[in-house]
Structures are given as C-alpha cells and as structure tokens.
Amino acid sequence: MAPDRSEDVVIDIHGLTKRFGDKTVVDDVSLDVRRGEIVGFLGPNGSGKTTTIRMICGLLRPDAGSGTCLGLDIRKDANRIKRLVGYMTQRFSYYEDLTIRENLDFVARIYALPDRAAVVKRTLERLGLYGRRDQLAGSLSGGWKQRLALAASVMHQPRLLLLDEPTAGVDPQARREFWDEIHTLAEDGLTVLVSTHYMDEAERCHRIIYIAYGKIVAGGTVEEVIESSGLSTIIVSGRDVGTIAKIVRDRPGVEQVAPFGNDLHVVGPDPAALRAAVDAALAETGSDAVASAGQTNLEDVFIRLMQTAQAGDLPANGRPTATERSP
Incomplete structure (x- = not known):
C-alpha cells in the first residue's frame, strides 16, 4: 500500500532543465516524491532519467529550475544532499580485487561512520552477505554484485535511495529478492526513486513516471497510467494468428499487434474500430479463432507513449504528484 499522502515530501523539483551543448537532455521536469514511496522512473535510453537523478542528488547542477531534496536546496546544498542519499548506479563500481567486507569497510571509511566494524558486520548480516564476506567482489555473480552494491548504498542509513x-x-x-528488500526498506521509511526498463518491476512501484526526450509524459499509479492511455485490447486465440496479424496490422483503429504465445494482442484507442478491424480479419481468413476483450497492460501503454514521443506529439509537461494518486 502506498504511504499516506500527509507524509513529508522528500523530492520536490520544479522545471529542471539540463543541456549538453545544443542538446536539451532534461526539459522542464517537475515532480515530487513522498517519504516511504517507491517511485519508478521509466523511459527509453537517452530519455533523461539518469541526468534527472544526478541533478536531484547534487551530482549535476541544473541549467534551469529549482527544487529541494530532503528539504535541502539542490543548488545550494548539493554536498549536504550527497551524504544523505544512497545512489546505486547501473554499472558495478566497487573494487573487484577487494572482498565484500573490505569494500564495505572502505565505504564506511568514506562516510566516517562510527564503530565501523560493527556497522559493516550489521550490514553484511542485513543483506545476507555475511557468509560470503571474504569472497572477492570480482568473483561474484551479477546478483551478488548487485546485493553488495545495495549494501554499500544503504549502510550509512540514507533517507533517500x-x-x-x-x-x-x-x-x-x-x-525478485532485490525488490523484496527494497519494499522492506520502504516500509521502514526509506524513499526510493528507481529507473528501470522492466515492466514487472514498474508494477511493483507505488507510482510510476514516464519520461521521453527529456519531458515527463505520464505519471500516476500503474492503474491510473493504463486508464489514462485510453487504449483497448482484443485478444485473438486459436489458429492462423500469424496470418491475422499481417492483415489487421494496417487496419484503421489498430495501433499495436503483438503475439503472446498462441494468442495475438491487438491494441488501439477506439474499441468499436478495433473490434471491426479484428472481425474483418477473421472473416477474410475464414479462421475459427476467437476474439475477446482483453486487459491493456503497461507494456502496451509504454509502447504507445514511445511512439507518440517519436512522432513529436508530446503532451504538455505534467507534474505527477502524490495528490494525483488514488486514495
């Protein structure tokens, strides 16, 4: 369950803009995130997700806009923000020729944590790493490297991850184990902003924000984002779905056609036009396949948003705030 909307705002940014040369990477982005929320930040590669995250935590200075992170000004208090935030990058960035314990001890030294040995031991136990504490980081699998990186990001007890x-x-x-741990941390009051390409991970967030070409184009709970897309889905089951896909793909009212196992998902904004296109394709092929109303999923919506953004038909930049969430 998402946190109560009366809780403190942890991230509150307005009109953030960042340019590199003549390219605007982040364009007038505004959003807020509340304490204990897990907010998914989604979008194609190069959409501005990482740049926005780096501006929020003080690693990059915005060219325009303002805001606060943990109540501190993102322009004036960048150094203070860095010490209160845990930041886990996509690329594993710890020393592969050090053990797990040695890597965590190094991070504890950077943060000048008191009683360092006890903190490291507690972190090892908390993240299930104690049994591997003397294993070299370079010999770990991807999942264990991820767990080490998470441990290093939260051992100083940040208020924002x-x-x-x-x-x-x-x-x-x-x-799955990683996300179970993230939800446990959020239940203890940690706020999480996570960028991801995985739709199943997006569905585990309290809210999601979709960014394309530097602009926020959708935001809200998963249910709200799907509903606001206005898309309908028909599922065609049976034989000849490959032939039906070729026929229906270019029919009026059809935006997406995608096979899922033995089924075909046909997606579009107008339910009547969608049904007419599918029925015509079934009649043309003489197929005995069955067409039934289906549930539009998050992947359908994000493909639609990406196609809209590529066509340059971006909506006005919105501000997906906690007040837009369902009660």
Whole structure:
C-alpha cells in the first residue's frame, strides 16, 4: 500500500532543465516524491532519467529550475544532499580485487561512520552477505554484485535511495529478492526513486513516471497510467494468428499487434474500430479463432507513449504528484 499522502515530501523539483551543448537532455521536469514511496522512473535510453537523478542528488547542477531534496536546496546544498542519499548506479563500481567486507569497510571509511566494524558486520548480516564476506567482489555473480552494491548504498542509513537500472543483467530470482528488500526498506521509511526498463518491476512501484526526450509524459499509479492511455485490447486465440496479424496490422483503429504465445494482442484507442478491424480479419481468413476483450497492460501503454514521443506529439509537461494518486 502506498504511504499516506500527509507524509513529508522528500523530492520536490520544479522545471529542471539540463543541456549538453545544443542538446536539451532534461526539459522542464517537475515532480515530487513522498517519504516511504517507491517511485519508478521509466523511459527509453537517452530519455533523461539518469541526468534527472544526478541533478536531484547534487551530482549535476541544473541549467534551469529549482527544487529541494530532503528539504535541502539542490543548488545550494548539493554536498549536504550527497551524504544523505544512497545512489546505486547501473554499472558495478566497487573494487573487484577487494572482498565484500573490505569494500564495505572502505565505504564506511568514506562516510566516517562510527564503530565501523560493527556497522559493516550489521550490514553484511542485513543483506545476507555475511557468509560470503571474504569472497572477492570480482568473483561474484551479477546478483551478488548487485546485493553488495545495495549494501554499500544503504549502510550509512540514507533517507533517500536512488537506483539507476539496478537489476540490468540479473537473473529473475535475484531481481525478485532485490525488490523484496527494497519494499522492506520502504516500509521502514526509506524513499526510493528507481529507473528501470522492466515492466514487472514498474508494477511493483507505488507510482510510476514516464519520461521521453527529456519531458515527463505520464505519471500516476500503474492503474491510473493504463486508464489514462485510453487504449483497448482484443485478444485473438486459436489458429492462423500469424496470418491475422499481417492483415489487421494496417487496419484503421489498430495501433499495436503483438503475439503472446498462441494468442495475438491487438491494441488501439477506439474499441468499436478495433473490434471491426479484428472481425474483418477473421472473416477474410475464414479462421475459427476467437476474439475477446482483453486487459491493456503497461507494456502496451509504454509502447504507445514511445511512439507518440517519436512522432513529436508530446503532451504538455505534467507534474505527477502524490495528490494525483488514488486514495
């Protein structure tokens, strides 16, 4: 369950803009995140997710806009913000020729944590790393490297955790265990902003924000984002779905056609036009396949948003705030 909306705002940014040369990478982005929320930050490669995260935590200075992170000004208090935030990057960035314990001890030294040995031991136990504490980081699998990186990011007890594609290249079981840990941390009051490409991970977030070409184009709970897309889905089951796909793909009212196993998902904004296109394709092929109303999923919506953004038909930049969430 998402946190109560009366809780403190942890991230509150307005109009953030960042340019590199003549290219605007982040364009007038505004958002807020509340304490204990897990917010998914989604979008294609190069959409501005990482740049926005780095501006929030003080690693990059915005060219325009303002805001606060943990109540501190992102422009004036960047150094203070860095010490209160945990930041886990996509690329494993710890010393592969040091053991797990030695890496965590190194991080504890950087933060000048008191009673360092006790903190490291507690972190090893908390993240299930104690049994591997003397194993070289370079010999770890992707899932264990991820767990080490998470441990290093939270051992100083940050109030905000920023995760940039944290589970890329990690097996499904390790991903699930990682997300179970993230939810446990959030229940204890930690706020999490995570960028991801995985739709199942997005569905585990309290809210999601979709960014394309530097602009926020959608935001809210998963249910709200799907509903606001206005898309309908028809599922065609049976034989000849490959032939039906070729026929229906270019029919009026059809935006997406995608096979899922033995089924075909046909997606579009107008239910009547969609049904007419599918029925015509079934009649044309003489197929005995069955067409039934289906549930539009998050992947359908994000493909639609990406196609819209590529066409340059971006909506006005919104501000997906906690007040837009369902009660």
